[in-house]
Amino acid sequence: MDRHTEEKLFRVLMIASLLIVVGSLFAVIAVVVMNGVSALSISMITQTPKGGYYLGKEGGILNAIVGSLYLAAGSMLLALLVSLPAALALQREYIGKSKAAYYVRLSLDVLWGTPSIVYGAFGFTVMLYLGMRASLLGGIIVLALLQMPIMIRTMDEVIKLVSVELKEASYTLGATRLETTAGVVVRQALPGIVTAALLAFGRGIGDAASILLTTGYTDRIPSSLFDPAASLPLAVFFQLGTPFPEVQQRAYASALILLVIVLALSMLSRAMSKKFMRNIIR
Numbered sequence: 001m002d003r004h005t006e007e008k009l010f011r012v013l014m015i016a017s018l019l020i021v022v023g024s025l026f027a028v029i030a031v032v033v034m035n036g037v038s039a040l041s042i043s044m045i046t047q048t049p050k051g052g053y054y055l056g057k058e059g060g061i062l063n064a065i066v067g068s069l070y071l072a073a074g075s076m077l078l079a080l081l082v083s084l085p086a087a088l089a090l091q092r093e094y095i096g097k098s099k100a101a102y103y104v105r106l107s108l109d110v111l112w113g114t115p116s117i118v119y120g121a122f123g124f125t126v127m128l129y130l131g132m133r134a135s136l137l138g139g140i141i142v143l144a145l146l147q148m149p150i151m152i153r154t155m156d157e158v159i160k161l162v163s164v165e166l167k168e169a170s171y172t173l174g175a176t177r178l179e180t181t182a183g184v185v186v187r188q189a190l191p192g193i194v195t196a197a198l199l200a201f202g203r204g205i206g207d208a209a210s211i212l213l214t215t216g217y218t219d220r221i222p223s224s225l226f227d228p229a230a231s232l233p234l235a236v237f238f239q240l241g242t243p244f245p246e247v248q249q250r251a252y253a254s255a256l257i258l259l260v261i262v263l264a265l266s267m268l269s270r271a272m273s274k275k276f277m278r279n280i281i282r
Helices: 003-039 040-046 062-089 097-110 116-130 135-161 164-172 178-188 190-206 233-238 245-279
Strands: none
Touching: 003 040, 040 062, 040 245, 062 135, 062 178, 062 190, 062 233, 062 245, 097 116, 097 135, 116 135, 164 178, 178 190, 190 245, 233 245
């Protein structure tokens, strides 16, 4: 095979791969939209389930929408409090040159690929040991554990891209290592940090396995951290499991709402990254 034929072959393979990925995305969106639009209504978004909702009667999934936002936002903030300092600690100014940093990164890569049901089983075991019941707090903690490897590794790679010359210029002006980290490194890496946080938020709001045993499910909106909470992925799961076609269509409507939230987060991530990039020195 000559060079030109090989180049054409790989070009065809790349285009085919791109079409498969994009086509799969549009296929998923099309299926969800076609099956969910007819069941979508204002009452479904603004009301909690009434008696007999899962038998096809009145009500909505406001409890699942609010519960998912509580879970994803709470876990993202908790994970961010741990992930940003951890990612900064992995840089060469701190422990980045040691073997410990290598093994920490390796452990995070393993945790990133660990199925979410494993996190759920771990959280459930710990909650049983502590005598805790399924609650919003339990779900937030487990989702934060799920999000930390994503956040730390993403932030780690973004922070490593910060120019060494900028750091050295900061040191030359008399700034301490902490002042350089907070004033230069974090500021330059801010678009990537925001993207990592929103990426973790999207993972948290779309996960079901990790919160199935730790958060529970309820038709009410939680009023405290110790109340059980519903979520959109579990609402889709439970509605699809009923034998009533009307309720199954509501499952697709719930999936459509979840899809809109995730797509909105993706657009917000790009918009915020673009805004913060104005302050970045390249």
